[in-house]
Amino acid sequence: MKEIDLSTKLGEITLKNPVITASGTCGYGQELEDYMDLEQLGALTVKGITLQAKTGNPVPRIVETPAGILNSIGLENPGLEGFLADKIKIIKGYQLPVFVNISGYSIEDFVLLAEKLAEISCIAALEVNVSCPNIPGGGLAFGTDPELIYQITKQVKAAYPGSVIVKLSPNVTAISDMAIAAQEGGADIISLINTLQGMAIDLERQKPVFANTFGGLSGPAIKPVALRMVYQVAQKIKIPIIGMGGIMTGQDAVEFLLAGASAVAIGTATLIHPDAPLMIIKEIKAYLQDKKINNIQEIIGKVLN
Amino acid sequence: MFLEVINNQRLASDYYLLVTQSTASAQTRPGQFFHLKIGKKYSYDPLLRRPLSVHKVDRSKGRISFLYRIIGKGTKMLSFYQAGDRIDALGPLGKGFKTDFKNKQILVIGGGMGIAPLYPLVDSLLNSNQVTFLIGGNNQQDLKYFLDFPINSGVIFDAASIDGSIEFKGTVIDLWEKSYSAGFNPDFLFACGPKAMLRRVKLIAEERAIPGQVSLEERMGCGSGVCLSCVCHTNKGNQRVCKEGPVFSLQEVSLE
Structure with missing residues (x-):
């Protein structure tokens, strides 16, 4: 039998398979080296960075929900300076494409990050996080306003010569409008979806569990919502989509591909099974084998009208 | 890897002892933990793993034991596991206790479920050091398993209960202060238990x-x-309980 072709394209970027790690669930890669050969992944998206270092939110930062996780990490990261000093050398060691996720409190933050990272050749793409629900005054505020999404995307594109991914928030009423705004701003790729905003209450203290009150819901619980949004957006935009949200198995991943995603990102699954992305690659391959499909491109967007 | 259940036995009220067979027993150090996926293979509830600290390692038999208390869905489901069941586990994880001491006076203090991970530590210290091991809990019932646990005769062992149902009434800190502080200045101490303690x-x-x-x-x-998710503050900045911990220098860690 012919070798199955799992390769996929995200604009200018070719991935050997469609499986990517989601930002914030794989550190800078090296944390997972004990559990898997990272080079087998399609791409790696490293933990989000901000201009200034952030110590993140107080604990507790995580709560389990039925088939899901609420998190309120608060983007703990070493900041641009720490990233350049300590993390770039890790990324340089990889052969596979590495995406760097960036967050900011203002358009200027995003532009400054883009300018600085433009000088670094080992980064395959920037993922612009306009959707973090866990930082006050930032993130989510941008992701719910199409005009701001358009502005951020346009200005980051002007500052950064490489590929720009815009990661959208699901906490909106019309996701397609956000995706169109990013596309019009010049985005090369869309990531869909970030976490859904939720909350949990501590019955002993009779207070919200999180100091920040709200957290971001991820995991299998949000998969149907993510899938629906990918399906909707795929019908409205021409640029490729990285689908994510509760993908635990190869079957889940195939659903996203059928709905129009050109690649998928694995997040929560990796927190439970550190080698989950590799298992998912195997399961996607097994599905294609079973359906006698030699090229993964045949299933991408197959259920779209 | 998998832990195979040899025995999963209720000790008292909500307390259980889980004895497992594991190939990881040889490399497990005092203070480390395992991260257990409880439930059926494709079950998403509970979704996350549950960390359990190692209570006992029997290298000759290849066994690792855990003491746990039912506090939620995960531990409740764990209590239903029976001999022969397999548990998907990551581990041993984390950095364990410092154990390279010789001829030292060492104080080991445990409170509540925090007592459980101290046994492998005491075991590894007792041959070349003088160990004083103090434990405390709410009542005699909660501490029964620990009071019955065979302790090497070279170890000075004592216990306190808050309700006075065992002889010393008060916390384990009260016990230390009132009965073991005069003329006793340990070279090093270890502690595990509630944050207040x-x-x-x-x-x-x-x-x-x-x-x-x-x-x-x-x-x-x-x-x-x-x-x-599991960070704590130290004078080196945030550190991860799962990775740089769960054992931290008392001087460096912030407990606020």
């Missing part, structure tokens, strides 16, 4: 300039160091 240990240790280590508990996500 650890705070008092830190305070006293700082007053008397006793170096030490504490083992912390925090709500944990991945156990592999990627999610940054």
